[in-house]
Amino acid sequence: MKLTALIISLLALSVSIMGLLRIMEEDIKLKNWRKNLTKGMSIIVDNGKVIYKAQIIWAGAGWVRVISTDGKTAAFGTKCIYPLTYLIDENDIQNEDTAQKEGTTA
Structure with missing residues (x-):
C-alpha cells in the first residue's frame, strides 16, 4: 500500500515538474524573441x-x-x-x- 502511494506521489511530482519546465521554456523563448525586435x-x-x-x-x-x-x-x-x-x-x-x-x- 505504501509503495503504491509512493509511486503515485512520484508520478504527480514528475508531471508537475514537466509542466513547470514547459512554462519556463516558453518564457525563455519569448525573452529571446523580444531581444531580437x-x-x-x-x-x-x-x-x-x-x-x-x-x-x-x-x-x-x-x-x-x-x-x-x-x-x-x-x-x-x-x-x-x-x-x-x-x-x-x-x-x-x-x-x-x-x-x-x-x-x-x-
Missing part, C-alpha cells in the same frame, strides 16, 4: 487594457515605438510585445482591419 516587424501589443496588431517603427533597449493599423503611434516596454502567433482571442484584438469595417478599401 527590429524595425518593420508585425507584432501584437497587449498592455493589459488594449490588445491590437501593430508594426514596430523603432526598437530600443527595453522599449519599442509602434504604429497601429489605423495609423496611431505609441511606445511600449518590450514586456507588452508579443509575436503574431501569441495565443489570444481574435475578438479581443482592437484596430484590426478598420478599413474593412468602414467598408472602404486600403
Whole structure:
C-alpha cells in the first residue's frame, strides 16, 4: 500500500515538474524573441487594457515605438510585445482591419 502511494506521489511530482519546465521554456523563448525586435516587424501589443496588431517603427533597449493599423503611434516596454502567433482571442484584438469595417478599401 505504501509503495503504491509512493509511486503515485512520484508520478504527480514528475508531471508537475514537466509542466513547470514547459512554462519556463516558453518564457525563455519569448525573452529571446523580444531581444531580437527590429524595425518593420508585425507584432501584437497587449498592455493589459488594449490588445491590437501593430508594426514596430523603432526598437530600443527595453522599449519599442509602434504604429497601429489605423495609423496611431505609441511606445511600449518590450514586456507588452508579443509575436503574431501569441495565443489570444481574435475578438479581443482592437484596430484590426478598420478599413474593412468602414467598408472602404486600403
